Amino acid sequence: MIRLSNISKRFGEKEVLCNVSLTLDRGITCLMGASGAGKTTLLRILTGLEKPDGGEIENVPPRIAVMFQEDRLSETLTVRSNLRLALGKRYGKEKAEQMLASLLLPDVMDERVSALSGGMKRRVSLARALLFDAELLILDEPFKGLDEETKRSVMDVIKAHCQGKTALIVTHDENEARYLDARIIRL
Amino acid sequence: MKKTSNKTTAFLSRAAAVLLWLLVWQAAAAALNQPLLLSSPTGVIKRLFGLLGESDFYRALANSFTRIALGALGGLLLGAILAYLAAHSRPIAFLLQPLVIVVRTVPVASFIILALMFLSSRDLSIFISFLMVLPIMYANLLEGLQSVPREMREMAQLYRLTPMRRLLLTELPHVKAHLLSGAATALGMAWKSGVAAEVIGIPAGSIGEGLYQSKIYLDTSALFAWTAVIVLISVLFEKAVMGVLRLGYRRLERL
Numbered sequence: 001m002i003r004l005s006n007i008s009k010r011f012g013e014k015e016v017l018c019n020v021s022l023t024l025d026r027g028i029t030c031l032m033g034a035s036g037a038g039k040t041t042l043l044r045i046l047t048g049l050e051k052p053d054g055g056e057i058e059n060v061p062p063r064i065a066v067m068f069q070e071d072r073l074s075e076t077l078t079v080r081s082n083l084r085l086a087l088g089k090r091y092g093k094e095k096a097e098q099m100l101a102s103l104l105l106p107d108v109m110d111e112r113v114s115a116l117s118g119g120m121k122r123r124v125s126l127a128r129a130l131l132f133d134a135e136l137l138i139l140d141e142p143f144k145g146l147d148e149e150t151k152r153s154v155m156d157v158i159k160a161h162c163q164g165k166t167a168l169i170v171t172h173d174e175n176e177a178r179y180l181d182a183r184i185i186r187l
Numbered sequence: 188m189k190k191t192s193n194k195t196t197a198f199l200s201r202a203a204a205v206l207l208w209l210l211v212w213q214a215a216a217a218a219l220n221q222p223l224l225l226s227s228p229t230g231v232i233k234r235l236f237g238l239l240g241e242s243d244f245y246r247a248l249a250n251s252f253t254r255i256a257l258g259a260l261g262g263l264l265l266g267a268i269l270a271y272l273a274a275h276s277r278p279i280a281f282l283l284q285p286l287v288i289v290v291r292t293v294p295v296a297s298f299i300i301l302a303l304m305f306l307s308s309r310d311l312s313i314f315i316s317f318l319m320v321l322p323i324m325y326a327n328l329l330e331g332l333q334s335v336p337r338e339m340r341e342m343a344q345l346y347r348l349t350p351m352r353r354l355l356l357t358e359l360p361h362v363k364a365h366l367l368s369g370a371a372t373a374l375g376m377a378w379k380s381g382v383a384a385e386v387i388g389i390p391a392g393s394i395g396e397g398l399y400q401s402k403i404y405l406d407t408s409a410l411f412a413w414t415a416v417i418v419l420i421s422v423l424f425e426k427a428v429m430g431v432l433r434l435g436y437r438r439l440e441r442l
Contacts, residue, residue, distance in 0.1 A: 049341055064345060072342040074360045081442040085356035086346045112440065132346060 001025055002046075002136065002166065007055035009041055016041045019055070022185050024136075028159070028167045030177035033187030039170045040069065042187065043138055046168070061135035061166075067128075069140045071121040075114040079105075079124050082113060086128050099127045102157050104150055119145045123154065130161050137167040143176060155179050226408040234408035235415060243392065251312065251394040252420060255381035258313040259374055262320025263428070266373070267366075270325045271354070274332035283325070290322045299384045308388030312395070316381035320373040327369025331362030355439060363436060367429065374428055378421035 002024040009017040016038040031039050044050035046057070047064050073082050079100070084091045100108060103123040113121060126142050142158070143151045158167070159180055171177060177184050209228050216227035226234070238244045273280035290298075295315065302314050339357040348356060359366075385395020394413060401409035 047345055049345070063347070066342075066345050068338065068342070070338055072338050074339075074356055076360045076363065077356070077440050077442070081440060082356070084442060085352045086342070086348070088349065088352060110441065128346075 002060055003056075003058040004042075004046065005056045005058075007042065007045060007052045007057070009038070009045065009050065009052050017045075017052070020187065021055075024166050024168055025183070026164060026166050028162050028169060028180050028182040030180065030182040030184050031168055031170045031187065032172065032174065032177065032184055037187040039187055040140060043140055043168070043170065047138060063132075063134040064136045064138060065129040065132035065134035066137075067126050067139045067142055069144075071113075071125045073113045073121060073125060073128075076112060078110050078112055079116075080109045082124065083128055083131065087131055090131060090133055096127070096131060099131055099157075100124070102153075103127055104153050119147070119150065122146065123150075126154065126158075130157070135166065137162060137165060139167065139169045141170050141172075143171065143173070151176075152179075223405045223407065226411055230408045231411040231415065234406075235412040238397075238409070238412055238416070244397075246392045247394050247397055248416065248420070250390070250392050251382070251385060252424070254309070254312045254393075255316045255377055256424060258316030258318075258381060259320050259377035259424075260428075261313075262317040262377065263324050263370060263373065265317075266321040266324025266369075267328055269321075270328035270332060271358075273325075273329050280329070287322045287325055290318055291326070295319065295380050295383060296387070299387050302384075303388060308385075308390040311388040311390070312381040312384040312393070315384035316377040319376045319380040323373035323376060324369050327365045327372075328362060331365030332358055335361045355442070359436075359439060367432060370432060371425060371429060374425040375421065378417060378424070382417055 003021075004023075005021045007017050007020045008015070020038070020042065031042065033039050041050060043066075045052050046060065047066055048060075074085075077085075080096075083096050087096075097106075097109060100106065100123075103126060105120060105123050105127070108116065108120065108124070113124065116124065122142065122145055126139070129137060129139065139158070143154065146154060155176065158169070169177075169180070169182065174184070213228050216222070216225050216230070219225050222230060269279075269283060273283055298318060299311065299315055302311055306314055335358055339361070343353040343357050382395055382398065385393045386398050387395075389396050389399050394417060397413045398410060401407070401413060
């Protein structure tokens with residue numbers, strides 16, 4: 001169980017997190033809250049990208065797969081190059097193709113990322129996180145910009161993938177959390 | 188279709204401009220009527236064909252090309268390696284900064300004269316072309332590497348990319364424009380400085396020696412002919428190196 005206790009963080013004068021405590025069990029947890037509530041900051045602290053001003057973090061696994069709010073893909077490279085280079089030894093051609101197909105992205109392996117639409121880039125970014133096969137999966141607004149039908153398929157893939165794993169997903173939509181059978185934490 | 192016709196128009200416009208200046212040159216040479224001072228384009232072409240028939244010409248070409256190309260490629264490679272190290276280590280960046288500033292600001296002639304005290308005239312052009320290329324490549328690439336977005340650096344950190352995978356995925360794609368423009372500028376400088384070093388050092392059997400002799404004998408036809416050869420091989424060399432770099436990028440993009 002991952003535990004965050006009394007986490008505080010301020011940027012200059014602005015206090016973003018004040019004594020936030022939460023635990024993450026196996027399964028999906030959805031982190032909800034208004035814009036600017038500190039969700040992304042909390043994720044950054046959890047991943048080690050940001051240091052908290054106070055509080056304790058326990059049992060964070062060494063390997064974390066993250067899908068950021070931005071796609072963070074190399075635009076001039078193909079989808080294949082992006083996945084192969086990011087995943088290293090974990091990259092497998094068939095596995096990657098299957099994952100992309102399940103995210104409704106068949107036949108994009110040889111496409112340059114710059115040629116993809118915003119929604120497609122989001123799913124490539126998601127595929128990279130899922131294929132990284134980490135103990136902890138963190139997804140920051142993974143359904144942003146997706147149409148309803150695609151969103152359902154993507155949620156099904158995430159649900160299946162997260163069986164027996166720990167996942168923290170940022171979303172603004174309670175229906176998404178319900179569909180994922182997720183525990184909800186509000187900031 | 189429209190793209191092709193635009194390209195043809197652009198090519199014809201450029202060719203017309205070149206032709207116009209050749210005509211101006213021809214007219215100026217005819218008006219001056221002093222071939223020793225200003226040779227005509229036709230005189231230069233005749234001299235160039237004369238050179239092409241001499242075996243010494245090819246020996247000079249091969250010698251100069253080998254040395255300057257060696258120096259330029261060495262400068263590109265070491266400049267790139269040092270930029271990479273400096274981008275990942277502040278102490279290295281601070282350590283190299285004064286050296287790079289010195290190399291970029293001190294006149295090349297000062298370096299040539301200083302280097303002649305330590306090097307043979309034959310090796311001088313290798314060293315000088317190396318020295319001119321290195322800081323240009325270094326500065327361009329360092330600027331590119333330092334501007335890799337924080338988001339991509341964080342992604343590399345979280346996905347635990349090895350230095351090689353980080354280079355291929357996040358750095359090389361981002362610095363493409365810096366690398367290509369730096370290499371193009373640096374390679375142009377390599378030939379200018381390399382030949383200047385040969386003219387001062389006068390190694391036997393080199394383009395620099397040919398230029399020097401054209402000065403001694405007031406042979407402007409030979410001077411222009413050698414200059415045309417230098418421009419041509421420098422352009423071909425630049426195109427070859429840039430072609431290799433672009434090919435490398437194409438392979439990376441479709442890895």
